[in-house]
Amino acid sequence: MARLTPANEERARQLIALYPHHRSALIPILHILQGQDGYLSEDGMKHVGELLGLSAAEVRGTATFYDMFHVEPVGKYVVAVCTNIACMLQGAYELLEAAQDQLGIAPGGTTADGMFTLEDAECLALCGNAPCATVNWRFFGDLDPQRFAQLTEDLRAGRLDAEVPPHGTLSRVDRNVGLGAPGQSVHGAGGPPPPVDVAAAAGGPHDAGIELATSLTMTAVIAHEGGRGLDHTGTRTDAPGGTDSQDQR
Numbered sequence: 001m002a003r004l005t006p007a008n009e010e011r012a013r014q015l016i017a018l019y020p021h022h023r024s025a026l027i028p029i030l031h032i033l034q035g036q037d038g039y040l041s042e043d044g045m046k047h048v049g050e051l052l053g054l055s056a057a058e059v060r061g062t063a064t065f066y067d068m069f070h071v072e073p074v075g076k077y078v079v080a081v082c083t084n085i086a087c088m089l090q091g092a093y094e095l096l097e098a099a100q101d102q103l104g105i106a107p108g109g110t111t112a113d114g115m116f117t118l119e120d121a122e123c124l125a126l127c128g129n130a131p132c133a134t135v136n137w138r139f140f141g142d143l144d145p146q147r148f149a150q151l152t153e154d155l156r157a158g159r160l161d162a163e164v165p166p167h168g169t170l171s172r173v174d175r176n177v178g179l180g181a182p183g184q185s186v187h188g189a190g191g192p193p194p195p196v197d198v199a200a201a202a203g204g205p206h207d208a209g210i211e212l213a214t215s216l217t218m219t220a221v222i223a224h225e226g227g228r229g230l231d232h233t234g235t236r237t238d239a240p241g242g243t244d245s246q247d248q249r
């Protein structure tokens with residue numbers, strides 16, 4: 001896959017129409033591209049630049065600034081093992097060494113079958129369940145070599161498919177407020193984008209701002225938490241580190 005698919009290009013155009021300055025849509029569109037291919041290909045970034053009127057260097061410069069974007073192909077599962085202080089004190093380096101032995105790769109490497117990319121990460125904000133790791137930004141805490149082996153075995157067998165999407169999918173909850181219906185062009189036949197009726201989309205003029213803010217907040221929370229174990233207020237409803245929580249989709 002290279003350029004955005006027609007459906008993703010349309011979604012990108014809808015996002016662009018939301019911002020006074022087109023370039024403000026760059027990061028959300030890069031997430032769409034990464035969700036499509038698992039990483040940001042050169043052709044894909046070129047296409048994004050065309051949509052936004054940005055140079056390839058400007059798109060690439062933004063993409064390479066952020067850890068969550070990959071500009072080279074990665075495995076289906078990106079496993080990031082935290083080796084920061086809290087995890088280090090709880091055996092993170094022993095865990096990382098075991099991960100390297102079990103997967104047969106060093107940090108930065110990808111297994112030959114394309115299943116796993118291993119990363120040595122800084123604090124993942126799950127210090128209370130150290131040592132921990134994320135798999136495609138979904139948290140797994142209280143790990144040890146045996147639990148790590150079980151985790152990768154479960155991933156290989158597809159037993160965690162409901163919880164861990166393929167790499168590149170930031171959140172399974174798409175932002176819809178302010179966007180048109182799927183397939184609805186916001187540019188028409190090359191004309192200006194129509195006004196975005198946020199109030200109507202949110203159910204009424206008084207609720208519009210609240211609804212929009214709630215939607216965006218939830219997207220951010222779900223993205224950060226990997227969509228696992230949160231109720232509608234963002235409060236945890238499960239113990240992190242398990243593999244039995246419900247995905248908020």
Ligand code: FES
Pocket residue numbers: 082083084085086087088122123124125126127128130132
């Ligand atoms: S030190 Fe590992 S999650 Fe914070």
